[in-house]
Amino acid sequence: MSQRAFIEVQNVEMRFNTRKGSFHALQQIELQVQRGEFITLIGHSGCGKSTLLNLIAGLLRPTSGVLLCDNREIAEPGPERAVVFQNHSLLPWLSCFDNVLLAVESVFGARELKRQLMQRTEDALELVGMGHAMFKRPHEISGGMKQRVGIARALAMEPKVLLMDEPFGALDALTRAHLQDELLKIVARTRSTVVMVTHDVDEAVLLSDRIVMMSNGPAASIGEIYAVDLPRPRERVALAEDARYVAARKAVIDFLYTRHRRVENAA
Known part of the structure; x- marks a missing residue:
């Protein structure tokens, strides 16, 4: 019997009512996250990464579909799902x-x-x-x-789940790298389940067990999910020349570049 996922996103659609009419942000989102897994959401601006994170946080309700955490429907924010934003909000x-x-x-x-x-x-x-x-x-x-x-x-x-929306995006490169390393140690110690939004390919590969790559919006969906085959604990200097790290980085860049070019050509 297969183990049930800790977080389940089942056929989720998200539309926003705007002055210009209905905006279709997300369509047919299906995602399963296992307990203790580190997932990153990556994609171009406007692809719905933060919207999906906010749905998991309970800050938004989906237009259709359902989200579950520990087999309970996510209907509102709760202390079992803590959020870290780019702005520290202290x-x-x-x-x-x-x-x-x-x-x-x-x-x-x-x-x-x-x-x-x-x-x-x-x-x-x-x-x-x-x-x-x-x-x-x-x-x-x-x-x-x-x-x-x-x-x-x-x-x-x-919290059972740590949700992070580009928490290091506004920091300089050295500070960001240091906090990424600290986060790796903290997650290893606490065994937290983490879902994190990022624009940074290297950050996604360094931190993740799986990288969820979003298609461009509107009506964004999950394009591909890449499993990062790198043992833990991870050390950034040692990984720099690791063939598996290079392959993971290339796979994500290829997806983002190809998807971006398709949109440009379609336009």
């Missing part, structure tokens, strides 16, 4: 510690003592390497550090 008047504590209290406040909540908060900040700056406010730390706090806030909620 409250500027609170310290890093208090930003994370606020999320911890919302999930565990009714059943844990204050000292337990504070310990959860501290542990999450230590996990992302922010223990030394936990009492600083957002304006006192760098962009990369703010994103670490955003990730800590999500992890402190002990």
Whole structure:
């Protein structure tokens, strides 16, 4: 008997009502994610990556079809699905510690003592390497550090699924690379199920178990799903000349380039 997927997206369609009429964002989306799997969604701008992520988060309801998490329908946001956005969304008047504590209290406040909540908060900040700056406010730390706090806030909620919408997209290349490496370590430690939106092919190959490649919108669909055959733990320098890494990178670039050229030619 085959194991049931942890996240299931079943024949999902998404249309938005706009001033110019109905906009068909996604069509016939079928996706299964296993527990503990790291999935990235990649494609050109406007292909519905963030829309699909928001559907899994429960921030949007599909026009038709159904989404399930742990065999329960996704009908609204819930603490079992934590979201990390490109914008860290920290409250500027609170310290890093208090930003994370606020999320911890919302999930565990009714059943844990204050000292337990504070310990959860501290542990999450230590996990992302922010223990030394936990009492600083957002304006006192760098962009990369703010994103670490955003990730800590999500992890402190002990979600079943970590959803990430280009969390490193606004960072410089060195900071992005460092946080990618840290994320690999964190996911290995927590065994989280992750769905992440990215525009970065190298990021997708480095982090993913599978890469979901979206066709161009409107009415975008899943074009191909590529399984990344690279053992874990992964180390970016060692992978640079690994034939499997090169092949995975080429497969994704070929898909994106071919799909983009088809659209240009059709136009």
